[in-house]
Amino acid sequence: MTAKVRLLAVTVLAGILVAGIAFPLVGGIGLLSNQAVEGAQDSTPGVLGGDMPSITTVTDDSGAPLAYLYDQNRQIVRSDQIAVTMKAAIVAIEDRRFFSESGLDPRSIVRAVLNNGSGGSTQGASTLTEQYVKNYDEYVAAKTPAEQLKATEATLGRKLREARVAEQLDHSLSKDEILTRYLNVVYLGNQSFGVAAAARTYFNTTPDRLTVPQAAMLAGMVQSPSAYDPVNHPQAATGRRNVVIDQMRQQGEISPQQAAEAQAAPLGVQAPLHGLSNGCVGAGDAGFFCSYVLDYLDQAGITPEQLRSGGYTVKTTMNRAAMTSAKQAVDAQVPPTQPHVADTLAVVTPGATSHPVTALVANRGYGLDASQGQTTYDLPVQPENLGAGSTYKIFTSATYLMGGGGISNIIPVPPSGYASPLTPGFVVANDGNYPGQLSLQDALAQSPNTAFVKLEETTGIAPVVDMAVKMGMTSLTKPTSPGGPSIADTVKAQNQASFTLGVAPTSPLELANVGATLASHGTWCPPNPITSVTDATGSPVTIPSTACHQAVPGPLADTLMTGMSKDDQPGGTSAAAATAAGWNRPTAAKTGTTQTSESGAFVAATPQQSGASIVFDDSSNPRPICNGSPPTSCSTGNLFGGNTPAQTYYQAMTQILGGQPVLPLPATDPRYVTGGNRLSVPQEIGQPIDQATSALRDAGFVVTTSSVDSRAPAGTVVGQTPAGGSGQAIQGQTISLVTSTGKVAAPPAAPSG
Template sequence: STITQQYVKNALLSDDETLSRKLEEAALSMEIERTYSKERIMELYLNTVYFGNGASGIEAAANTYFGVSSSGLNLTQAAMLAGIVQSPSIHDPYENPEDAKKRRDTVIQAMLDEGYINPQTAETAEETPLGVIPKGDRPGEAAYPAGHFVSEVREWFLDNPEFGTTRAERAELLYGGGLRIYTTIDLNTQAQAEAAVNKFLPNPGFQGDPNDFSHDPDAALVTVEPRTGYIRAMVGGKDYFGDTDYAKVNLAAGKGHPTGSSFKGITLATALKQGIEADDRFPSPGQACFSGWCPSGGGGLGGSAKLEDCAAFSSNTCFAYLASKVLGPQKIRETAYDLGISQDKLKERDGSVNATITLGTYDTSVQEMASAYSTFANRGIRVDPVLVTRITKADGSVVFQNQHRQRKVLEPEIAYEESRILTGVITKGTGKDNANIGRPEAGKTGTVELKSGANSDAWFVGYTPDLATAVWVGYAQRVKAPDGTPLRPKDLGSVQGGKVPAQIWADFMKTALAFSPPTPFTQPVPKQTAPTIPEVRQFEPVEPPDIVQMPDVRGRGREDALARLEELGLKVTSRELKEDPQNEPGEVVNQSPLPGRALTQGAQVTIESAPGTQAVPSLLGLSDSDAKAALKRAGLEVKEAASPAPEGTVGPDGEPVGPGTVWSQTPAPGEAPPEDKIVEIRVVPQPGEAPTTTGPPAEG
């Protein structure tokens, strides 16, 4: 194809090899050649073509490979750049320097043949080394928000075979495909997270001197929406664009860090799954030994203690007893995997797992811990973390669309009891002094102590029904003394889970949730079971109705409020105001009765909302007809496909989705409605029903 066609393909069209695209490419190319000079077309092409190593456009390429502006390129540098465009991965001067030089010399020879240079200049140029700057010496890049999050998105894309067979193919699409990538990051929430970290740890960068108290430890933070899995903020270090050796290392992802007692939340869930109750008692001395392992520290309560107190005061010996004598480490690891922690982790070299898992001796990432605890917040329903919601090409065609999927990994009763017990960490336990944010919340502290007595890592992982956030404080540089002993300031109190990590968590959560009304953890309605022994009675007593408390739904979207109230078993009348310029479309502005009122299930309540639609409603678990009705109420249309749900897919109630039930929707619940007002849903087919797709008529 011609340079003009390449420019049209790179900047204006998709890569689809279809007849219509080829015809459109040819038509646009002819129009551009009629409109612009050859020099202008070449300029447009050079400003959009991909040169490899993340460089799109000639200016970025000159800066990446030679550390100069495009106007400062010499003959040999320009020839190399012209040569590698053909295939940036094959002619990569860092990975294949001999191939890159051969390609450059081919360009120089072509310039000689065309009369642009003389033989002496060509000979000198071909004898000149490539002269690319070392990768580590590249000039600083322009800063942008949420650098570590952007880096994580980049790696997600480059590792995803959905975008190309090889990493090189994916890189060419990412950097040269004219893509629009829609992510889950909320820049306001991101700024709030960074501000909270900087407030308590303004000067990170400890280098290993035990007497150096001028530098703070490093920190990382990830916050996740439990219902969607959307990562709304990610702090992976002080400054992604900083000059430290590890500035671009994402401390919130990757291999992770020892989690300390914050992992006890997962052991607790395992115990509850096995039928252990909050008031069951277990040994909790100051120190105890189990097969040669003698844990101490933590909140040793003396004698025996209730499970809920062991969690609140973080008794190491109590949880060691649970892991060693009651549950077994394998069951704890299985729960962790169910909650989304990578199956590459939590194991010894031979694949086994030790009882020390309960005290967080294995590395886990901040992102994984936030996601795992978000399942507790989401009533036992796991939604994997999401970085990207949608990717489109320059012509608007969709390359990727996130499909909202969820599965039940804990019974709702277990998740509720987990939250109730972990609330005690904040109301009376190790998080009491610093983690209380004045609304329903739950969480767990964690501190990793070295044999020297110094602390290496500290955590606070906590959540409300709206947000789950993990905070890690520790040392990015694992500095050691000559004898191999890790160096840490011995009395740096910030590296304790109940101190700075809890302070960062509370400061951030208060700000992030400032405009969200407090939401209680929803207690599941007990399942009715038939008596095992028949009883004969002259009359049956009337069971008293279940009592629920009217929540505060003001400020929430109409559909979100309806879902919350109906979940409590209330009958809702929804009224839309004719005018309301002060509130967001679809925002609930009034409710009756007011929050806190005790109601019987089935009671009638009323909400009033601003006109319009605030967000796409949740359709998951609804019947085909109910989903269509909900979209109609929201002023949206539906495109429906009948297709089988992946194994293990569950609805909001945690039960497997059945025939005629919505199991996936696009956009996800809570997202802004698409411009065409069409919401796509996937419905489990009825028995014998073939997969189908229906929807509004296409335009034109």
């Protein structure tokens, strides 16, 4: 009998039976036909194709798993990855005629109709092929509880559809392929979908290594995963397992002696089971890195939903040894449960074509238990709102060098209380006493605030902001609200001279990448956490990425590395921390502290690695932090970038770089050591804009203009940066002129009433 004839006969017989038992006599068969068609519309192509959701595995840089992502705990395996014992056990107990007969069992359908129609117990399909179709509809095609219920409802329409699809499968696939698909889709309890997940969950093994008693236990669970749960019902599970073993013996799959030994064996299942933790919470200390990877892939076009069902393998750049050293360092400086004090560290590897992210850690654990200091907020990646302090002086220095300055140039250091003309009302204070002038290199090491605000008068504020973005602070360009301005736009519009003091929200990862840009001879690349991604078939998946670019000239970056090389030396702001750690590597470094010590930062780079630590109050109501062992929240803070943040960095990096050679910093370039030609700046305030512009250009400068409302005649220069007269600037430097509109803003309206 052909498949079409057999299916037609079953359909007609079933229709006749149901017409007299469960359906009105008139129109019954037509309704059955409609049910069958309706049920087949969505899932038939899928079940024929065999696509199934499977877990995504996220690994470290060596390929060792660090996290699993899934909607269903299922690992798809090939036929040769499933033990013969498993195949024999499932065939013995579920469909002993599987290899010799059709995928359709007419008797089971008629039996199901009679039982279901008369109110008897629900009867399932008897062939493994039909069971595969049913399991696929329930666990793969169905996306909601309602769809799952529909996929298992006891209707003749559904059973006829299962029979039709089973016949199609039986004539298009080998028996072994159908059996493999079935073993990949079937639910085996305790969130284990398929034989691979079940082998791991119950026995911590792989499906190719299942023994006779293990395979028999799993095969026995198919009938009722809950009733034969080996953890909750071990006696029932053992009894059912032994039934399967006896069926295997009767069918000649195993000898009587093998059957006796298998039936005498213990179940071998012990709690807790070996299930896979789902998501980044299960990644432990690597949770922050895992979270960053998922966000990175989402932005690249692979959504979390795709990851949870697509069976990808995501190999990351995370180095396990570096992560361990970094985590030990942050926890040693600030215990995980220390109230109000978070310690973060990001480590990035420099490179000309990529900046791999090596480690991302925080003293807080990644998780949901706030009482244990846990959080799922990505502390090492997201910009923290308190700022990174004087680390931003790096950008002012780079802008100064770009304009023709040099690291050996002497710059003025105004005393505390200096009022910069850049931002009216902005008064700058120093934390300590400094000489009236320093070389730029010494100023970077000692970090007087007034010197760098004064330097901004030479460079202009907008170029410093642009330099920060080019070197790695890309989050500054993101709108602070939908359709609103970015931080960079606001700083430029308001001419905020405080920018060089690091008041903008700052990401530890972005700050570490700034160091990597310098150590990469001025080449910026986006921080990259991905080595490779492959799909469920093992084929590579292309991940789009922003191209690298030359942020600053290579010789400038190399020279600025030396310009920042005194921070760990006597007199430098991190010298004590470096000495305590036994640090002996040439390093470009910069500390930073916010005005009230609510946060402190440290960024440093060697030719091999760059890292940044930011310590800050992570509560909803930040307070100053007092330095100590450990740091504490207090009323008058004294946290500095040179203590806890620098101590975190030096402790971690001493271990991370321990086996690598001590390398010198790159060679300097004379152009950026002594700087370019320094010229007197003409004083043009009060002059017509055309005349002022011409005079400055003739003197060797570039000119930009803007305007403000003022009583001065329209087109008259009312502001100039850098100031003219006795001031000097580098040849080719930009001079900013502000002209009057000749208008005076209208006074505010008088209050009503």
